[in-house]
Amino acid sequence: MNATILFLPAHVDQPWRWLRVENDAVTGRGEGAPEAGADPTIAIAPADAVTLHWSSLPARSPAQAQAAARIVIAEASAAPLDGLHVAVGDEAEDERPIGVVANGRMRDWLGTLASLGIDPAVILPAPLLLPAPAEGYVRAELGGQSVVRGRTSGFADEARITDLVTGGSSPETLGRDAVEAAIVANVAQPLLNLRQGPFARRKRRAIDWPLIRRLAVLAGMILLVTLAIDLTRIARYAMAADAAEAQADALAREGLPRGADQGDAGRLLTERLSRLRGPGAGFSATVAALTSATREVDGTEVIAVAFEPTGELRATIAASGEAQANQLIDRLREAGFAVAASTFQSDGQRVRGDVTVALP
Structure with a gap:
């Protein structure tokens, strides 16, 4: 693989160092921050900033494996877990590596790298750049720092700590060629990536223009189909309206006498109905209103009626008193008629008078 290996300095005053890996070989090295290129950048965290553990974790989902790893770390760490970032390594191993680093340290590394325009794919x-020995320990200098690795351990080389961990045995110092070969192998398949959970690298989604074009075509087809459905519905409604109008015209013509069906059937039928019922509201409607008002007012009755050619209905009304007569007149006016009344005269214990009822 092709990649840039960038060693994060253990201390602020130490220089940055980098290696260039191309075609499974180290082809360049230097100090300072490398220029960002098309090849991925793999950042190497200093050994004294990351505590490594190994544990047999079940092959579960990443979230479940990380939860199990936090339980392991809680038993082995004196620091509160809230301030620690726990990352789990490759599940293909019998014993999986677990990396523990302070959250603040991770934020500082990523912030500094971002200011340099670098977004590392792996930390x-x-x-873990060194090969795992079959037994004992190996030592090498990586990025200006001496590092020791055992089969299930890895740490910065400090005299007291190294003697304590190795039991006094001296680690084997690897040569330059062996170190570079191990670097090439381990960056090709990183055993542990600290960029997990809240520090995972954000995926940049490229715009799929062919997909967008297909979606645009589908949207256009949907709009055309919708428009065709609406036009078909409008045409059906128009045809139904024309059929209903033709049926109404045919029914209207059936109500006309023979020889009188020339012209607008609706207008001719209205004129005939007007002649049959009489002018104004017609005899039936006017008498019905007068009869309804008489039923509503107790003590009133209709003595005589006469329907005039002008559409007026003249009626003689008898009532128990003048108050009942006035109530009858009010009922007719509330029904929408204009009412003219004569003076009601006393007729024994009742009063009698004439009213004229017509449309206003």
């Missing part, structure tokens, strides 16, 4: 603890 790998420095000890």
